[in-house]
Amino acid sequence: MTDLDQRLAELERSGLYRRLRLVDGPQGAHVLLDGERVLLLCSNNYLGLAEDRRVREAAAAAALRWGAGAGASRLVSGTMTVHRRLEERLAAFERTEACVLFGSGYLANQGVLGALAGPGDIIYSDRLNHASIVDGARLSAARTFVYDHGDCEHLSWALRRGHTESTGAVIVTDSIFSMDGDAAPLAELADLAERHHARLVVDEAHATGTRGPGGRGAVAGAGLEGVVDVVIGTLGKALGSYGAYVCARRSTVRYLINRARPLIFSTAPPPPAAAAALTALEILESEPALPRRLLRNAAVLRSALSREGWPKLPSDTHILPLIVGDCADAVRLCESALSEGIFAQAIRPPTVPQGTSRLRLTVMATHETSELQAAARTISGLARDLGVLAASANGGSARAERRAPHASDRAAVTA
C-alpha cells in the first residue's frame, strides 16, 4: 500500500470516505442517479433555471456566436461583450456602481479576501463561513479572527481590541449559511463595520435568487444595498450556470481587477456560461413567482419535517439540515433514503463541524408539494428505524457540538 492508499483506508475507517455519484441528464426535480430515477433533494439549482429551456438555448446560441471558451484571462484578450453585458446587468440587479465576474464563487472569495487584506490586516470571519472564505483568508496571509457563529457580541469584543487605525480590517460572512440555512445578522454586522472602520464582505451564494425583494438577496432584504462594501454572488446556484460576481463601488472593482489573483491568472468565464446567467437573471427579474414558489416549497417541507418530530430548524430558508450527529449514521440514512428513491447527500466533516453530520435537504421551486411531503415521511421513517431521529429529536448534543471549536478546516485563530 502506498501512503495515499493508507490515508484512504483511514478515511473509510472513520466514515469520511467520499466518492462521486453520477447524474445523467439535467438537474431537475428528478434525476437519473447511477442509473436510477430519484427525487433530487440536494441540488443548489434552487429555481430550476439550470434546466430551463430558455437558459439552455441562450448558452447554445452564445456558443455559436462567441465560441466555447474565452481563450484568455480577463486582462489579456478574454473580456468579451457578453461578460460586460452580464456585469452591467448584475450591477443594476444589486443596485451597486460596478460588478466584475470571477470564474467561480470559490475563486471570488480567494480574489476578494486576497486583494482586500494582507499581512498586518485582520479578517473577522464567522465560524460557520464557507470553506472558500476560510481558504481566501489563508491566501491573504492576514491574521484571521474567527468569531462564534452569528455572535455580534464576540465580534464586537474582538474588533475593540483587535485592530488599530493602521491595520485594515475586513468582516466577512455568508448571508445565508450554506450548511445550516440560517441567516447572518447583517444589520448588526453593518453597524459594527461602520463603527470600527472595517470593510464588510457578504457572500450571497445561497441568497441570490432566493431571498430579498425579487430574489435580489439578503443584503437587499435587509435594506443594506450600498452599505455593504462588497457583495459576492455565485452564478452556479439559483442562477443555474457557472461563475460568480462581485458587486461593489467602482473604485473597489477597479482595485480587484488590478489585484485579485484568480481574476488575473485564470481564464475568463466561458461565453455560454455568461450568456446562460444573463438569461437566468432576466427570467428571475420577470418572474417573481419563482422565488416565491421556492419559499412555499421550503415551508411545506419544513412543516412536514416538524410534524415528523425533527427538532425545530435554525433556518427559515430553502436549506433544511437534518442533523444526525455521527458521520456513519448520516451515510446510512443517505443510503437508505436512496434505496427509497430519494437523493439527499450526507454532509460530513470537514464540511461541517465534528458531531454534526447531516442530510442537508435543499428544495427547488420545481418540486411538487406532494413529493416533498412524501419524502419527509419516508426519510423520517428511515431515520427512526436507524435510531437517529429520536437521538436527534432530544436536541442538545448536536447543537452543543456545533459551538465547539472549528475542526481541521479552519485557518489559524488569533485573538
Ligand SMILES: *Cc1c(COP(=O)(O)O)cnc(C)c1O
Ligand atoms: C457554493 C458556495 C461558494 C462557491 O461558489 P461556486 O460558484 O460554487 O464556486 C462560495 N460561498 C458559499 C457560501 C457557497 O455556498
